[in-house]
Amino acid sequence: MRSYGQYCALAKALDVIGDRWTLLIVRELLLRGACRYTDLKNGLPGIATNLLADRLRDLESAGVIERRDEGRYALTPWGEGLHEPIYALGRWAGPLMQERGDAAFRPQWLRHMVIARFEGSDPQRRDMVVEVRVEGGEPAALVSSAGRVHLVRGAAASPDVVLSGPPDGVAGLLGGRLSIAAAKSRGVKVGGDAARLAGLRPRTGLPA
Amino acid sequence: MRSYGQYCALAKALDVIGDRWTLLIVRELLLRGACRYTDLKNGLPGIATNLLADRLRDLESAGVIERRDEGRYALTPWGEGLHEPIYALGRWAGPLMQERGDAAFRPQWLRHMVIARFEGSDPQRRDMVVEVRVEGGEPAALVSSAGRVHLVRGAAASPDVVLSGPPDGVAGLLGGRLSIAAAKSRGVKVGGDAARLAGLRPRTGLPA
DNA sequence: CCGGATCCGGGTTGATACTG
DNA sequence: CAGTATCAACCCGGATCCGG
Numbered sequence: 001m002r003s004y005g006q007y008c009a010l011a012k013a014l015d016v017i018g019d020r021w022t023l024l025i026v027r028e029l030l031l032r033g034a035c036r037y038t039d040l041k042n043g044l045p046g047i048a049t050n051l052l053a054d055r056l057r058d059l060e061s062a063g064v065i066e067r068r069d070e071g072r073y074a075l076t077p078w079g080e081g082l083h084e085p086i087y088a089l090g091r092w093a094g095p096l097m098q099e100r101g102d103a104a105f106r107p108q109w110l111r112h113m114v115i116a117r118f119e120g121s122d123p124q125r126r127d128m129v130v131e132v133r134v135e136g137g138e139p140a141a142l143v144s145s146a147g148r149v150h151l152v153r154g155a156a157a158s159p160d161v162v163l164s165g166p167p168d169g170v171a172g173l174l175g176g177r178l179s180i181a182a183a184k185s186r187g188v189k190v191g192g193d194a195a196r197l198a199g200l201r202p203r204t205g206l207p208a
Numbered sequence: 209m210r211s212y213g214q215y216c217a218l219a220k221a222l223d224v225i226g227d228r229w230t231l232l233i234v235r236e237l238l239l240r241g242a243c244r245y246t247d248l249k250n251g252l253p254g255i256a257t258n259l260l261a262d263r264l265r266d267l268e269s270a271g272v273i274e275r276r277d278e279g280r281y282a283l284t285p286w287g288e289g290l291h292e293p294i295y296a297l298g299r300w301a302g303p304l305m306q307e308r309g310d311a312a313f314r315p316q317w318l319r320h321m322v323i324a325r326f327e328g329s330d331p332q333r334r335d336m337v338v339e340v341r342v343e344g345g346e347p348a349a350l351v352s353s354a355g356r357v358h359l360v361r362g363a364a365a366s367p368d369v370v371l372s373g374p375p376d377g378v379a380g381l382l383g384g385r386l387s388i389a390a391a392k393s394r395g396v397k398v399g400g401d402a403a404r405l406a407g408l409r410p411r412t413g414l415p416a
Numbered sequence: 417c418c419g420g421a422t423c424c425g426g427g428t429t430g431a432t433a434c435t436g
Numbered sequence: 437c438a439g440t441a442t443c444a445a446c447c448c449g450g451a452t453c454c455g456g
Contacts, residue, residue, distance in 0.1 A: 003311075007317070009297075017297075020226065020429070024216075046212060047430090049432095049439065050429090051428095085296035088293035089293040096220040097217055097220060105215040106216075112216060116217060209447095246418060256449050256450060258420080
């Protein structure tokens with residue numbers, strides 16, 4: 001990318017990650033850890049293969065990613081630091097997630113939404129396990145424990161709540177944009193004690 | 209901009225602010241409040257006039273900015289929400305600010321750097337006034353009071369410390385990348401009790 | 417001077433085909 | 437699997453021009 005030529009931190013940041021597709025590549029690496037070329041291509045529907053190769057080269061020479069064993073790509077420690085701006089952007093764009101339309105979806109992106117909303121520790125958070133089954137993806141378990149929320153792969157052993165349905169419905173409910181009733185009307189099935197979901201307590205602005 | 213067509217909050221955010229120059233326009237509006245077209249053009253050295261007009265149209269139709277009285281452009285409440293991701297990106301890019309080279313500089317960007325590093329309240333922060341005189345700009349006063357740091361226009365009445373010199377030296381010192389000695393070797397003059405600067409206490413990760 | 421609009425050359429992106 | 441090659445379409449940058 002052409003540099004903005006401005007002695008300003010934001011402009012310098014955009015010199016590195018401002019190109020088209022670049023930040024989405026970092027998103028995939030944040031979500032999934034070290035990835036192979038084909039994993040990235042699959043997690044970035046719509047990218048042209050030459051652009052992916054170009055961006056990976058640029059990111060590596062900028063020091064954001066590095067090549068690991070077996071040709072895997074991974075973020076450097078500095079690259080991991082893009083965590084904060086990326087999730088901040090995701091939270092900002094929450095209102096744009098109302099309609100899915102015909103946009104592509106990958107189940108791993110649900111993890112992104114959960115991190116954006118429940119990141120950090122909240123002592124008042126209730127312990128619980130929510131099984132999440134989004135159409136077209138493998139099941140995952142949202143685990144709230146010791147004040148923190150995680151999303152792990154695989155079905156839950158004994159979930160308190162089970163959520164299943166289309167991506168936009170499940171995402172709207174987990175993202176706090178849809179009430180349980182509204183989510184149901186979008187095709188989401190809620191099993192178990194739905195009222196417990198309120199105990200997840202989304203972040204208010206406190207990280208760490 | 210062409211949409212990524214992905215049902216992911218980050219991709220949706222980039223659909224809106226991912227175009228070249230767009231986030232820098234928002235930076236100027238965050239720093240200076242409502243701006244006229246010419247103010248923006250001046251704060252964005254290197255932008256082509258047609259691109260500025262295009263971006264302003266796009267941002268308005270997306271709901272990020274709105275036109276006020278006398279043709280001024282201002283952020284909407286949603287647009288103001290870009291504060292967090294923008295300053296997070298600025299903090300991430302701190303290491304890239306080592307060398308100024310021949311990059312353009314505007315004195316108002318110093319404010320951006322101060323916000324990125326000292327944003328939020330810290331009860332252990334010491335009260336003080338630091339006058340900042342960067343070459344080519346009008347003087348400003350960095351005021352630490354009641355745990356918060358602000359940068360206001362104009363010379364200080366009775367500053368505890370006076371900083372003056374070239375942009376990269378002053379920015380390096382305020383940004384924590386240069387020691388006082390290193391900043392002096394880059395042409396920064398430090399008047400008053402330089403040791404007091406340590407009492408500013410940069411943010412550790414706690415907002416609000 | 418302010419606030420753009422128009423035009424054009426060159427660079428970037430996107431889609432597809434191809435290769436070790 | 438992991439890219440490279442090619443080429444058309446689009447976007448960006450720079451210059452110029454125009455109405456108030």
